[in-house]
Structures are given as C-alpha cells and as structure tokens.
Amino acid sequence: MNGPASRPPWSVELHGPGRVGRALLDLLPPHGIAVAAVCGRADDRPETDPTTRRIFVDATSPRYDGAEAERWVTRLATVLTEGTPVVTCNKAPLAIGWDRLSLAARRGRTTLSCSATVGGGTPILLATRRLHRSQGVVRVDASLSGTLSYLCDRVTEGATLSQAKDEAIASGVAEPDPSLDLDGTDSVAKAVILHNLLYAPRWVETLRDSRPRLHLDEEGIRTTARAGPPVRAVATITPGQVGIALGSFPEAAPLRSIRAPAVVRVTLRSGLSSTLGGPGAGAEATAGALLGDLLELTDPLGPGIGGAIA
Ligand SMILES: NC(=O)c1ccc[n+]([C@@H]2O[C@H](COP(=O)([O-])OP(=O)(O)OC[C@H]3O[C@@H](n4cnc5c(N)ncnc54)[C@H](OP(=O)(O)O)[C@@H]3O)[C@@H](O)[C@H]2O)c1
Numbered sequence: 001m002n003g004p005a006s007r008p009p010w011s012v013e014l015h016g017p018g019r020v021g022r023a024l025l026d027l028l029p030p031h032g033i034a035v036a037a038v039c040g041r042a043d044d045r046p047e048t049d050p051t052t053r054r055i056f057v058d059a060t061s062p063r064y065d066g067a068e069a070e071r072w073v074t075r076l077a078t079v080l081t082e083g084t085p086v087v088t089c090n091k092a093p094l095a096i097g098w099d100r101l102s103l104a105a106r107r108g109r110t111t112l113s114c115s116a117t118v119g120g121g122t123p124i125l126l127a128t129r130r131l132h133r134s135q136g137v138v139r140v141d142a143s144l145s146g147t148l149s150y151l152c153d154r155v156t157e158g159a160t161l162s163q164a165k166d167e168a169i170a171s172g173v174a175e176p177d178p179s180l181d182l183d184g185t186d187s188v189a190k191a192v193i194l195h196n197l198l199y200a201p202r203w204v205e206t207l208r209d210s211r212p213r214l215h216l217d218e219e220g221i222r223t224t225a226r227a228g229p230p231v232r233a234v235a236t237i238t239p240g241q242v243g244i245a246l247g248s249f250p251e252a253a254p255l256r257s258i259r260a261p262a263v264v265r266v267t268l269r270s271g272l273s274s275t276l277g278g279p280g281a282g283a284e285a286t287a288g289a290l291l292g293d294l295l296e297l298t299d300p301l302g303p304g305i306g307g308a309i310a
Contacts, residue, residue, distance in 0.1 A: 007053065008050075008051055008052050008053050009034065009052055009053070010033065010034070010052065010053050010054075010055055010297070010298045011033070011034040011035065011036035011049070011052040011053070011054060011055070012028065012033055012034065012035050012036060012054075012055050012057050012294065013036050013037045013039065013046060013054050013055065013056050013057065014035060014037070014038045014039065014057045014059060015039045015056065015057065015058050015059065015060050016039075016040075016058065016059035016060035016061065016090070017038050017039075017040060017059075018059060018060075018061070019283035020059045020089055020116075020283045020286045020287050020290070021038070021057075021059035021287075022283075023283045023284050023286070023287035024057065024059065024287040024290050024291065025038070026287075027287055027288065027291045028291070028294075031291070031294075031295065033294055033298060034052065036049060036052060036054060041060075054084050055084070055085050055086075055087055055294065055297060055298075056076075056079045056084050056085070056086045056087070057086075057087050057088070057290060057294075058076065058086060058087070058088035058089070058090045058093070059088075059089055059090065059290070060072070060090055061090075062090055062091055062092035062180070062186075062189070063092050064092050064095070064096060064180070064185060064189070064207060065209060069092060069093075069096060072092070072093055073093045073096060073097035073100060073101065076088075076093050076097075076101060076104070076112075077097070077100050077101055077103075077104035078104075080101060080104035080105045080107070080108045080110055080112060081104045081107050081108045082108055083108040083109060083110050084108070084110060085110045085111045085112070085113070085297055086105075086110075086111075086112045086113070087113045087114075087116075087290055087293045087294055087297065088112070088113070088114050088116065088117060088290075089114075089116035089117055089286050089287075089289065089290055090117070091117045091118075091186070091189040091190060091193060092189065094112075094114055094117060094189075094192075094193050094196070095188075095189035095192045095193060095206070095207035096206060096207050096208075097206075098192070098193075098196045098200060098204055098205075098206065099200075099204055099206075102200065102201070111297065113293035113294075113296065113297060114193060114197075114293075115289045115290075115292060115293050116286050116287075116289035116290045116292075116293065117190065117193050118144065118190040118193055118194055118262070119144070119190075119262045119264075119278070119280055119289075120260070120262065120279060120280045120281040120282060120285040120286045120289060121278055121279035121280065121281075121282070121284075121285030121286075121288060121289065122262050122276065122277065122278030122279060122280060123289070123292070124142075124194070124262060124264055124276060125193070125194065125197055127276050128140065128194060128197070128198065128264065128266055128276070129197050129198060131266055131268065131274060132198045135268045135269060135270065136268060136269030136270075137198055137266050137267065137268060137269075138238065138239075138267050138268065138269055139236070139237065139238050139266075139267040140191075140194060140195075140198075140235075140236070140237040140264055140265070140266050140267070141234050141235070141236055141237075141247075141249070141264070141265045141267075142187075142190070142191060142194065142234065142235045142236075142237065142262070142263065142264040142265070143232035143233065143234055143235075143249055143252050143261070143262065143263045143264075144186075144187045144190040144191065144235060144262050144264075144280065145181050145184075145186055145187045145233055145280075146173055146259065146260020146261065146262075146280055146281050147168055147173055147174040147175075147178055147181040147182070147186075147260075148181060148182070148184075148187065148214075148216075148232070148233040149230070149232055149233075149252065149260070149261060150164070150167075150168050150173045150174070150260075151164045151165065151168060151182075151216065151221075152221050152225075152230065152231040152232060152233070152246070153229075153230060153231075153256065154167065154168075155218050155221040155222065156221060156222065156225040156229055156230070156231055160218060161216060161217070161218050161221075165178065165182075173259060173260060182214070182216060183213045183214055184211075184212065184213055184214030184233060184244045185207070185211065185213075187214070187233055187235050187244055188207060188211055188212060188235060188242060188244055189207050190235070191235035191236075191237050191242045191244065192205045192206070192207050192242055194237055194264075195237045195241075195242050198237070198239075199239045199240070202239070203239050203240040205240075205241075205242050212242075212243055212244055214233055214244050214245075214246070216233075216246075220246055221246060224246045224247065224248055225248070227248040228248045228250060229248065229253070230248070230249060230250075230252050230253055230256060231246055231247070231248060231249070232246070232247060232248075232249035232252050232263075233245075233246060234246070234247040234249050249263065251263050251265050251275045251277070252277070254277075255277045255278070258278065258279055259279070259282070260279065260280050260281040260282060261277055261278065261279065261280055262277060262278065262279070262280025262281070263275065263276070263277035264276050264277070
C-alpha cells in the first residue's frame, strides 16, 4: 500500500534570493526542509530531480504592470498546472492574476499558499479566512503598510511629508524607492488578496492600472488627525469592492510601538467585530510566514489550509 511515508521528500526551489529569500534559507535547516535550487533572475528553469517533490517558493520582486508582470503570472500558472505547489510572499501575481492562478492550481490539483503576502508576521489571511468560513465576514478595514503608518504618525507629530519620507527610507521602514507604498499600490494589492481569499470565486477583484491611488498630503493627514489619531491609510474590503483612503483608525493605537504594524478590523455578519494586529513586514517576519506555509505543506499528516487559495 502506498502511504504518504513512501512518497519522495519535499525540497524547496527558491526563486528570488533577496532579503526575504536569504532569511528563509537560514530558517530551513532546523526543520529538515532541503533546498533543491536557489534561482536568481537569470536561472530560468532549474533541472528537476525525480527523487524529491519540489515546492516553488516565490520571493521575487513584485511587478504589477507590463510584460514582465504577465510573464511571471504565466510562469507560476505553468508550475501550478504541472502539479507543483507554490508558496509565495510576492503579492503582485495574486493581485493581478488571481483567476488564472487559482484555475491553474485546481487543474494541477495542487495549492498556492500565500500567508506571507499580507501581514508578514501576523497571520491575517489565515485568521480572517477562518472567521469568514465560520461566522461570515461582511467587511474588513485594514491598515497594511508600515511605510504609510510611519509617514502618517510623523506628519501628525509635525514633520513635513518629505522629512518623514527621508527618515523612513534612512531607517529601513521604507524601501529605497517607496513609490509602490506611497501611492497605495502595495496596500491595495494586499487588500485585493484578502478580498479574493474571502469572496472568490463569486467576486474576484483584480489590481489594474486604473486602481485607486492614494494621494498623501500633509494637510489631509493633519485634518484627519483632528478626528482622532492615529491616522492610517485604511483599505476597505466588502464583497466585490476594494478601496483605500486616509482615515482615523483607533484600533491601530495600541500597536504604534511596533515598527511596521498591520491591523485589521473584521466586521462579522452578526454585527460584532474582531481586531487582529501585529508586526506586518520585515524580511525575518515574512520569511517566518513562508516557513509556516512550508511546514503546513510538508506536514506528513497532510497540508492544512496554509493560506491556500485552491
Ligand atoms: N522585505 C519585506 O519586508 C517584505 C514583506 C512582505 C513581502 N515582501 C515581498 O517579498 C518579496 C521579496 O522581497 P525582498 O525584500 O526580499 O526583495 P529583494 O531584497 O529586492 O529581493 C528580491 C529578489 O528577487 C530577485 N528577482 C527578481 N525577479 C526575479 C525573477 N524573475 N526570478 C528570480 N529572481 C528574481 C531579485 O534579483 P535582482 O537583485 O537581480 O533584481 C532579488 O534577488 C517581494 O515580492 C516583496 O514585495 C517583502
């Protein structure tokens, strides 16, 4: 009889050996998860080894627009269709290609695990999805960008936007090029993933060129703060709709000491709400979330939900 114990062991094929990828490589040895290949941009298709089962880990840079973005969605879809599970911290393909990827995973009878794309060190997707399945989630309000939270706090304290931006980059809270954070793309991408995890296949959102853009300005932040700090870029998710706007978000107040916090307020069908928050980003926290998905997947008792969308 062929039980799970007789199947070949899992091994990781890591794509994108950057900050998160390297942090993940450090976490794997104590868990006995082997690394089959580490692939940079130039390594197109590593050789396969029939003695192991591959897990494709996507820790590559996010591409939201253009040919490279499309090419990467196609690459992931092909991998899934071939039956290889994907574990990812890269928001972009999920935000622009949810339908194609979930269909590919179904065709390949495999999974796409994405806990690391939203919330980093805080299992926002897992908890929210569970709440939706058991109690029904009718709305989520979420502050999902550590960079925007930092800017809102510093401008509320009196800094100019430009000073706050420079500080955020110098201290590593923001990327050297924070444009995808500043115009809300990163937050909306996370909101799209959260939306689809809850409401697909009935409602599927896609991040398009015409996506809602956030327009940050000092006056807007300070005016909003008068309604009560902290001000946050709040993504709002309801079935069939994702938006983003500056708002007063009191739920974020207890987490202001955390460097890059993620906070979600989940409104249940009953009218009650539930709030979840914690560290939302950073290479180590994100690598930890990838490891969590890998452990679910490689568990000899079988995969749990792991943020899987299919
Ligand atoms: N850092 C965080 O706190 C954090 C949090 C949540 C999610 N994420 C997501 O995690 C992913 C990795 O982030 P990171 O901070 O590690 O970024 P990073 O340091 O810039 O690393 C990205 C790596 O991906 C490589 N790469 C780009 N395109 C590739 C391709 N087609 N095939 C193989 N490798 C490719 C890059 O190579 P080159 O150097 O040649 O470009 C680089 O080594 C991103 O999608 C990011 O949005 C990061």
